[in-house]
Amino acid sequence: MHKYILSFLLLAATVFAEDPAPAADLPLPEQAAAALEAGETKDAVKLYEKAIKASPDDAQLQTDYAQALGVRIGQVNFMAQGFIASKMLKAYERSVEIDPDHLTGWIGLCRYYLNAPAIAGGSADKAETYAKEVHQRVAWLGEVELGLVAEKRGDLDAAKTHFEAALAAKPGYPEATKALERIAAKSTE
The missing domain is CATH 1.25.40.10 (Tetratricopeptide repeat domain)
Structure with missing residues (x-):
């Protein structure tokens, strides 16, 4: 009998034990x-x-x-x-x-319209509007967004120009570097 009570107490202690770092804190x-x-x-x-x-x-x-x-x-x-x-x-x-001036919001709007299907309002024209808002605030980031819009439209020369402008202002920026690699790969297809 004592064996069952001890087992119950151990089980209860385990079930009701406090989390050492509760996320609710x-x-x-x-x-x-x-x-x-x-x-x-x-x-x-x-x-x-x-x-x-x-x-x-x-x-x-x-x-x-x-x-x-x-x-x-x-x-x-x-x-x-x-x-x-x-x-x-x-x-x-x-x-x-x-x-x-919340840059992340402007970039988010640009990317939303750039990636959303037409049925959800996706539009390169709307994306471009928001890319220009980014450009007004931080030019080199705006160049990245404008490059993405040009790439989406299939204008690889314009996209390349925008990504190169971004890299001239912010050398080594990974997103622009990867985008230029993508453009180069698409150009050889």
Whole structure:
């Protein structure tokens, strides 16, 4: 009989033991980032949504949420993707509404329109509009975004010119370097 009581007490101690570093002790944005890093995208999105309710005027939080949605969108079915895409777009738009100089928001809008299918509003023209917003704030980053737009349109010469301009201003920038390698590979096809 004592053996069963001891087993029960050991089991109860294990079940009710405190987590050595409970994530709930972290602020919501940090919990969300940790969940995203752990691959728990559904939980990360929910945590970002709670954090946004608590701090609706935080531009960086809006873009962090949008980026988490960008990861999540690849893990859901086609019908859910449209719903998530809408939330992502609204979060990027809200970020630049809060802070018109929030660079991550402008880049996010450019990339959203560059990569979204037409049915979700994707458009190289809209992407170019946001790339120009980036360019006004940080010219070399704008050159990268304009290069991506030109590449999407199939204008490899213009894309190359933009990426080279980015590298002239920011030597060794990995995204521009990789883009030029992509352009070179496409040019030989």
